[in-house]
Amino acid sequence: MAEESTRRSGLKPVDRRTFLRYGLIGATSAGLGGFAVASLGFLWPRLGDGFFGxxxxxxxxxxxxxxxxxxxxxxxxxxxxxxxxxxxxxxxxxxxxxxxxxxxxxxxxxxxxxxxxxxxxxxxxxxxxxxxxxxxxxxxxxxxxxxxxxxxxxxxxxxxxxxxxxxxxxxxxxFGDLQTGPARTANILEQNPEGPSCVDA
Ligand code: FES
Known part of the structure; x- marks a missing residue:
């Protein structure tokens, strides 16, 4: 029955190995695509979203x-x-x-x-x-x-x-004129941390 309907549609039957190979390629591409989108979102600078000029x-x-x-x-x-x-x-x-x-x-x-x-x-x-x-x-x-x-x-x-x-x-x-931050050597404030760090905790 399945053979008959395949013949009628003019499509070649796909064997199990080919099916698995294409499935794996599709899943890998989707995963890499998702990672790339997430990375771009992470790296994209958020410069004054919502504010202009x-x-x-x-x-x-x-x-x-x-x-x-x-x-x-x-x-x-x-x-x-x-x-x-x-x-x-x-x-x-x-x-x-x-x-x-x-x-x-x-x-x-x-x-x-x-x-x-x-x-x-x-x-x-x-x-x-x-x-x-x-x-x-x-x-x-x-x-x-x-x-x-x-x-x-x-x-x-x-x-x-x-x-x-x-x-x-x-x-x-x-917001139309973002200035690059001061060089590492600029330490005008000379402020030591005033308590525990939030990222070391
Ligand atoms: S993004 Fe790497 S230290 Fe801030």
Whole structure:
């Protein structure tokens, strides 16, 4: 009966070995394809998803107060972490002053870090409250509170977007102009970890 219907459809019968071979090739291709898609998703930098061009992200005074009270960056969409920095620290203005002009006072400025894409291979880089550092869970790169490289395979500090404060007191971040993070040698903050690491636990 099966032979008869095969003849009628004009198809050659497939023997068991051929069937298994094609099945194995199909399964392997599907597996490799899935892995490639997952890897691309993992590696693809998440640069300001949802934000484009110059975008007001919040009241600058309120952001600074919240960051200081909580001792934590304000994390927002697209990997944005807003941090407070001190422009009066020696060397800070030279390294960061050109692009980060969201300055509230001599000692308080805001800066927009890209913590959504580690400069090593693109993982998101969470904030670790106990160490007061950014710590990448993928391969252990660590960055101080200013996003400056401290340890691990990353080639530099966290990348960052230029920012300024507009006439209405809003922090405006320019998502169209991502700046490469500071070189490994830039360690303006000289901040040791302030407690246990989150990635060693
Ligand atoms: S992706 Fe962050 S250390 Fe590798």
């Amino acid at each position: 110059e975008t007001a992200v919040g009241d600058a005074e309120e952001l600074a107060a919240t960051i200081q009270n909580e001792r934590a960056p304000q994390r927002m969409e697209g990997g944005l972490s807003v941090i407070v920095w001190d422009p009066s620290i020696s060397g800070a203005d030279r390294v960061y002053g050109e692009h980060h002009q969201a300055i509230l006072s001599d000692e308080v400025g805001l800066m927009a870090l890209n913590s959504g894409s580690c400069p090593h291979l693109g993982c998101g880089v969470p904030w670790c409250q106990s160490s007061q550092w950014f710590e990448c869970p993928c391969h252990g790169s660590r960055y101080n509170r200013l996003g400056e490289w401290q340890f691990g395979p990353a080639p530099r500090g966290l990348d960052r977007w230029p920012s300024f404060i507009d006439d209405e007191g809003q922090l405006v971040v320019d």
